[in-house]
Amino acid sequence: MAYNLGIPKLDDLIGDIRGGTNIMMIGPPMSGKEDLINIIAYRGLVDRDAAVIVSTREPGNNVLEWFERRNLNISMDRIGIVDCVTRTLGFAAPDTENIKMASSPVDLTGIGVKISQFFEHFWMEMQLRETRLCINSLSTILMYSNLQTVFRFLHVFTGRIKAANALGVYVIEEGMHDAQTIVTLKQLFDGMIEIREGDDGYQIRVVGLTPKPTPWFDYEVNGVDVVLRG
Amino acid sequence: MIETGIPKLDGYLHGGVPEGRSLVYYTYPGVAGDVFGMQTICHATSNGILGVYVASSTDPQMIRDQFSEFGWATEDYNGRFIVVDAFSGLIGADSQERYVVSDPEDVNSLTQCIKKVMEEMSEPGIIVFESLSTIMDLCGESETLDALEEWSQYAMLYDHALVYNFTAWPYSEETLLHVKENVCNSVISVGGITGDVIFGQYFGVLKVDWTDIARKSTLFKVLKPGGIRAYIPKILVTGPFDAGKSTFVHALSNRAISVDRLGTTIALDHGHVDRKGFAADIFGTPGQERFDPIVKLLSGEAMGIFLLLDSTNTTDFKRGKRMLEITESFGLPVVIVANKQDMSEALTPEEIRRELDMPANVQIMPAVAATGEGVFEAFETLVDMVMEVD
Numbered sequence: 224m225a226y227n228l229g230i231p232k233l234d235d236l237i238g239d240i241r242g243g244t245n246i247m248m249i250g251p252p253m254s255g256k257e258d259l260i261n262i263i264a265y266r267g268l269v270d271r272d273a274a275v276i277v278s279t280r281e282p283g284n285n286v287l288e289w290f291e292r293r294n295l296n297i298s299m300d301r302i303g304i305v306d307c308v309t310r311t312l313g314f315a316a317p318d319t320e321n322i323k324m325a326s327s328p329v330d331l332t333g334i335g336v337k338i339s340q341f342f343e344h345f346w347m348e349m350q351l352r353e354t355r356l357c358i359n360s361l362s363t364i365l366m367y368s369n370l371q372t373v374f375r376f377l378h379v380f381t382g383r384i385k386a387a388n389a390l391g392v393y394v395i396e397e398g399m400h401d402a403q404t405i406v407t408l409k410q411l412f413d414g415m416i417e418i419r420e421g422d423d424g425y426q427i428r429v430v431g432l433t434p435k436p437t438p439w440f441d442y443e444v445n446g447v448d449v450v451l452r453g
Numbered sequence: 454m455i456e457t458g459i460p461k462l463d464g465y466l467h468g469g470v471p472e473g474r475s476l477v478y479y480t481y482p483g484v485a486g487d488v489f490g491m492q493t494i495c496h497a498t499s500n501g502i503l504g505v506y507v508a509s510s511t512d513p514q515m516i517r518d519q520f521s522e523f524g525w526a527t528e529d530y531n532g533r534f535i536v537v538d539a540f541s542g543l544i545g546a547d548s549q550e551r552y553v554v555s556d557p558e559d560v561n562s563l564t565q566c567i568k569k570v571m572e573e574m575s576e577p578g579i580i581v582f583e584s585l586s587t588i589m590d591l592c593g594e595s596e597t598l599d600a601l602e603e604w605s606q607y608a609m610l611y612d613h614a615l616v617y618n619f620t621a622w623p624y625s626e627e628t629l630l631h632v633k634e635n636v637c638n639s640v641i642s643v644g645g646i647t648g649d650v651i652f653g654q655y656f657g658v659l660k661v662d663w664t665d666i667a668r669k670s671t672l673f674k675v676l677k678p679g680g681i682r683a684y685i686p687k688i689l690v691t692g693p694f695d696a697g698k699s700t701f702v703h704a705l706s707n708r709a710i711s712v713d714r715l716g717t718t719i720a721l722d723h724g725h726v727d728r729k730g731f732a733a734d735i736f737g738t739p740g741q742e743r744f745d746p747i748v749k750l751l752s753g754e755a756m757g758i759f760l761l762l763d764s765t766n767t768t769d770f771k772r773g774k775r776m777l778e779i780t781e782s783f784g785l786p787v788v789i790v791a792n793k794q795d796m797s798e799a800l801t802p803e804e805i806r807r808e809l810d811m812p813a814n815v816q817i818m819p820a821v822a823a824t825g826e827g828v829f830e831a832f833e834t835l836v837d838m839v840m841e842v843d
């Protein structure tokens with residue numbers, strides 16, 4: 224079992240990512256992390272993997288629309304979204320095929336149950352052996368629960384990613400948390416996708432999946448293509 | 454006694470939770486243990502018992518919606534369903550509830566509110582906590598454990614039963630042990646069968662101090678609407694050609710499909726049954742000998758077997774017995790269904806027993822699959838047998 228991010232040059236440099244890997248994606252607000260994580264999920268769908276996206280910032284429908292708007296030739300029955308937003312906005316939305324509703328970002332029990340249900344569904348009923356879990360974002364979850372609580376939650380679910388030979392990607396907003404929080408959480412991950420502001424837009428690199436970090440690249444997102452320069 | 458409303462569990466607990474006692478649903482993360490508490494309070498309130506639900510991670514209005522998704526109409530319980538709002542304060546929202554915890558991150562604030570509601574309840578009732586683990590996360594492990602003792606004493610004073618949903622995140626060993634052994638009169642473990650993913654879910658009694666412990670576990674499934682069902686993942690329906698297997702599967706099931714050709718099954722029938730708290734997936738085999746390899750393939754991991762016989766067709770009875778061998782079902786619970794009892798030349802179950810030379814303890818039950826007569830009786834008999842096996 225091996226995974227690619229779907230970011231051309233970076234994928235070449237880091238090679239196949241082995242099943243069971245957990246990656247933190249960290250960068251400043253508004254740097255396009257949302258597009259990047261959706262693109263990583265999208266790449267999974269292209270590779271015939273399943274994708275489970277936990278959305279804490281946007282209603283599940285918006286996430287689905289992100290995929291629909293781009294007119295991608297992918298089968299939507301391999302996307303599962305855990306929506307932690309809609310119900311906190313006061314909408315009594317029922318679950319759908321693609322979207323399961325959690326009560327709120329505080330409801331880690333519920334979020335965990337929904338993630339597991341999607342994993343079981345993709346594994347058992349659809350016989351898919353490669354699944355990506357994208358959590359966007361841990362920062363929102365950290366606003367509602369303390370570090371220790373989130374750490375326990377992640378401890379369980381990074382473990383499940385290992386057991387299922389899946390790929391986990393977890394978004395963190397840079398600048399929203401103290402250094403101690405980041406250091407604590409880092410222990411749970413095998414590597415990081417880092418984003419920073421460069422002279423000419425944003426830059427990206429991958430740390431921890433190869434003996435040395437990759438170089439920084441300027442990048443631009445075009446639909447589902449990430450174009451790297453430099 | 455206040456029944457939990459969870460299939461099988463009230464049997465294990467000798468009727469439910471006695472007044473003044475406590476129970477915790479101790480749940481493995483990722484398993485749908487939260488529904489246990491929900492089902493317990495709805496079962497109680499719909500039976501006329503006063504129920505209080507302590508909401509810690511869900512907006513109270515959303516809670517009512519969540520309950521109604523399962524088909525539990527809290528607004529019909531005539532004010533017997535009370536919510537303690539320990540959520541709104543967390544996100545700085547206003548609350549419409551009568552009982553509101555001003556600071557959900559302070560266990561004293563919670564204790565105050567819980568004591569108040571216990572005092573004001575007009576009669577002994579049941580208090581269900583949406584998530585003890587969330588309370589622990591917000592208020593601290595040892596603080597919460599101390600508070601639990603206080604709540605228990607108070608509940609005992611007023612004869613209220615306490616029920617907690619608890620997700621066993623990796624807290625300190627000490628905390629987990631304490632929850633499992635000390636803080637409640639009974640502990641129900643709600644677990645997952647894990648491998649690469651969680652394949653199945655089960656519950657069992659870890660501790661109970663008012664009756665003997667039943668060392669059994671029950672697989673379950675959560676249906677929406679419906680709630681917790683004791684669940685049998687595979688029941689096999691086999692038997693000779695034309696005995697009525699496909700008809701039986703369809704008569705029994707809420708929904709079913711068959712892979713047939715020209716009226717005979719060439720691959721399988723599959724149906725899902727949901728009845729009286731029990732759910733099962735039913736698999737019908739083909740009957741013709743040329744499909745015997747498929748029968749063998751289908752029978753792996755079956756937990757119980759129906760052998761369907763056409764009661765008018767004595768020449769095929771031997772073939773029926775032979776099919777039990779093909780399924781390699783030795784030792785599994787079996788119910789023989791004497792089908793087509795509507796036909797005048799049908800043998801009675803006792804006549805069939807003699808023909809087959811079956812001992813008296815083998816269940817042979819009459820049925821008319823074509824009209825559905827007898828099929829549920831047969832189902833309930835087999836489910837009982839499967840659930841009694843450990």
Ligand SMILES: Nc1nc2c(ncn2[C@@H]2O[C@H](COP(=O)(O)OP(=O)(O)OP(=O)(O)O)[C@@H](O)[C@H]2O)c(=O)[nH]1
Nearest residue numbers: 694695696697698699700717718740793821822823
């Ligand atoms: N009179 C009567 N006919 C029945 C009954 N149950 C089934 N049949 C009829 O028996 C025939 C065979 O029924 P099926 O359900 O297809 O039998 P089966 O065991 O699945 O057959 P195969 O898959 O070919 O082995 C059909 O014509 C049914 O209508 C019954 O209780 N009474």
Ligand SMILES: [Mg+2]
Nearest residue numbers: 698699717718
């Ligand atoms: Mg058939």
